[in-house]
Amino acid sequence: MSAETFVKGKTIELRKKHIGPSCKIFFSHDPIKIVKAKGQYMYDEKGRRYLDCINNVAHVGHCHPDVVKAGAQQMELLNTNSRFLHDNLVLYAQRLQATLPDKLSVCYFVNSGSEANDLALRLAWQYSGHKDVITLENAYHGHVSSLIAISPYKFIQLSDTEQIQSVHVIAAFIAESLQSCGGQVIPPPGYFQQVAQHVRQAGGVFIADEVQVGFGRVGTHFWAFQLQGEDFVPDIVTMGKPIGNGHPMSCVVTTKEVAESFMASGIEYFNTFGGNPVSCAIGMAVLDVLEKEDLQGNALRVGRYLTGLLEEQKEKHPLVGDIRCQGLFAGVELVKDRLKLTPATAEAQEVIYRLKEQCILLSADGPHRNVLKLKPPMCFTKEDADLLVGKLDHILTELEEALGLKFHNALSVENESSKRKPTDENGRQHLGGLAHGGGSSQEDPQIAKRIRS
Amino acid sequence: MSAETFVKGKTIELRKKHIGPSCKIFFSHDPIKIVKAKGQYMYDEKGRRYLDCINNVAHVGHCHPDVVKAGAQQMELLNTNSRFLHDNLVLYAQRLQATLPDKLSVCYFVNSGSEANDLALRLAWQYSGHKDVITLENAYHGHVSSLIAISPYKFIQLSDTEQIQSVHVIAAFIAESLQSCGGQVIPPPGYFQQVAQHVRQAGGVFIADEVQVGFGRVGTHFWAFQLQGEDFVPDIVTMGKPIGNGHPMSCVVTTKEVAESFMASGIEYFNTFGGNPVSCAIGMAVLDVLEKEDLQGNALRVGRYLTGLLEEQKEKHPLVGDIRCQGLFAGVELVKDRLKLTPATAEAQEVIYRLKEQCILLSADGPHRNVLKLKPPMCFTKEDADLLVGKLDHILTELEEALGLKFHNALSVENESSKRKPTDENGRQHLGGLAHGGGSSQEDPQIAKRIRS
The missing domain is CATH 3.90.1150.10 (Aspartate Aminotransferase, domain 1)
Known part of the structure; x- marks a missing residue:
């Protein structure tokens, strides 16, 4: 061939x-x-x-013609960073927001699930003023160093979960809405609500990792965290793998409160490729195909x-x-x-x-x-x-x-x-x-x- | 419009x-x-x-037709992860290697300069068995949390460089081959050789960050670290921004020794989008245009x-x-x-x-x-x-x-x-x-x- x-x-x-x-x-x-x-x-x-x-x-679907066309057309026209205004960026953010609870209204576009989860941690650290993180046994959240540390799947099999429960000042709880690498584990409905209550009481935030399981895969809902019930809203949602049908892109969505607290740190967030017009055009085409082909x-x-x-x-x-x-x-x-x-x-x-x-x-x-x-x-x-x-x-x-x-x-x-x-x-x-x-x-x-x- | x-x-x-x-x-x-x-x-x-x-x-050049065409054609054909064999991956690695000293022969493809520098740190930590890192004043190496910590440009203005010099067990020295965000600072020839000697004596490795300045920009050489003289070879080189003309991709290249030490940790490295056929096709097209148009x-x-x-x-x-x-x-x-x-x-x-x-x-x-x-x-x-x-x-x-x-x-x-x-x-x-x-x-x-x- x-x-x-x-x-x-x-x-x-x-x-x-x-x-x-x-x-x-x-x-x-x-x-x-x-x-x-x-x-x-x-x-x-x-x-x-x-x-x-x-x-x-x-x-x-591999090489979906609508997605390929959207990417190729935008590549021909413009591909640059988000320091300039571009309609694809805001249109796509608006489209994504429409799939989420109203409170989750602020997007940060990045390039991979790992970058998304790392940024989610930075948002949580800044918002809570703490650094400790609760993670699930066998969890995997990505390959950058901050995430290896919270991914027992990669790093270490935690033998004593009591150790984690003894932490009482925390920045965040992070979990896949359905655990994937950990063995396709489905949490019982209502579980996240209870966890979120404890985490928020301790000043922390709830991060739902939808990198593997989001974008309609669970069938009944667009996001896997929605399986927990209509009343459950995470503080931060991270997206990845399926978002661009293979194109390197991902996103972190959070609340206005968390975004403003991150802003208050005074450190700019700039991601060279994140939210470029090509990635956004591709992301929109994926949403279009999902809808058009049900x-x-x-x-x-x-x-x-x-x-x-x-x-x-x-x-x-x-x-x-x-x-x-x-x-x-x-x-x-x-x-x-x-x-x-x-x-x-x-x-x-x-x-x-x-x-x-x-x-x-x-x-x-x-x-x-x-x-x-x-x-x-x-x-x-x-x-x-x-x-x-x-x-x-x-x-x-x-x-x-x-x-x-x-x-x-x-x-x-x-x-x-x-x-x-x-x-x-x-x-x-x-x-x-x-x-x-x-x-x-x-x-x-x-x-x-x-x-x- | x-x-x-x-x-x-x-x-x-x-x-x-x-x-x-x-x-x-x-x-x-x-x-x-x-x-x-x-x-x-x-x-x-x-x-x-x-x-x-x-x-x-x-x-x-923005939207270079050869690069756009290479990307669009490969997007139509196949875009998948590097867990399958693909000629674009090895061809592109071979092409990149040809621009570097022979010792730098092993590539890891990732999605951004930040991912590249984070992986470089993980390689250095594993190889050296230590965690401390020497970084330059006003340096900027990326936005993920591990890199904010070594980027005074973002994190803190170090007031006392003596503090850093007092560290005597180190994992790595990391520097841009020409400092960009730090104010377009050009290190004097021979400087990196001397630093490398001290760092290696302490068991550490030298990481050259070419994310902003690589791929022929300096004119006389393809890589900015080569300005230091033919005898200088970093242990790890990180690439980014220009590598795909805007497409989200990047690369870490290192020696066989460092790569084998990382392998010995037993932890697999998988990057969902890294080294996919589209990114590699685009990367090759960029190298082709650089050559063709001198x-x-x-x-x-x-x-x-x-x-x-x-x-x-x-x-x-x-x-x-x-x-x-x-x-x-x-x-x-x-x-x-x-x-x-x-x-x-x-x-x-x-x-x-x-x-x-x-x-x-x-x-x-x-x-x-x-x-x-x-x-x-x-x-x-x-x-x-x-x-x-x-x-x-x-x-x-x-x-x-x-x-x-x-x-x-x-x-x-x-x-x-x-x-x-x-x-x-x-x-x-x-x-x-x-x-x-x-x-x-x-x-x-x-x-x-x-x-x-």
């Missing part, structure tokens, strides 16, 4: 030489070379089509359909410990034992590799990397869901046979998993053998040889 | 309502609405053409010509205290007294506002905001330089007449300013009247009424 400059082996060689080794690649033992994409499909250098179930950045409605309908299919899988397969779905944001937790909730980490990796061989792209996440993560582009269809779940069914059946896993072992604890707390504190990796005799997958040679980093 | 949705007043009103008040605008009392740009020119909603002398982001050569030739014109201004105008030029990176320091080097802050603002009225865009920077900053797109011509300096000459003449400033006051200390240390420690604002009787400009009603925030 003309889009390929090097043969794949050469691309791998050059990548090893010139790209930081900390930058991991999918399927590192046999990575995929993608040369084009459209809608929910990606194509490799040989023209093989993959169903993309993981790319929540290509929100309205993609939030699609997320609701296809999400419900997919949930139904996955629930059937849970009935059928002992490996499936829990299904956590909200629109087109779905997690399938694989366990080796439904009673002990032993994470089936190696099995999750196996599923992902086998699906890849069937041209379906998926990833595993959560503290034990045993939660299959589904966050496809929002144009995902019922047929795509059928295809995915059909293949998954087949793979799970084969795996369970190889492991000697039978359903009656788990039958008695049906629904047990749904009673767990979202912090998933039982999910420690049990390295010993399992009661039902299959042995841990790490010890199973058939699976072990397929496990890749 | 069709590019305008709102009348200017409405744009201002919406901006006040929806954009964070900490985000400042140029010429806040009468901001400019720019609707299109081409080459070194920007156009307002009435079609008025401005000569852009400040936009070092639109590096190869813009580094143009920076050298036009830079020298501009320097000559500015030196003549220094001969002619007592307000001009110092000229610091390197290619198309030029600083004109305005002083009210060449002996005392009293910063002419209000006068610099006046010059900038008057030039704006003449459709020439310029800014003032440095700790006292008295250094006129010239960093135009690299396609800036000798005719543009003539136009700018002609207008500047006229404005300075008028200003000096109004202030009663005469040249003989300063003649005796000609060249005195060139002997100063780059830290500019004499440049304190003198609020009292001047020896030559003009009074400080803050007290001059003619000028005071024109001074805007």
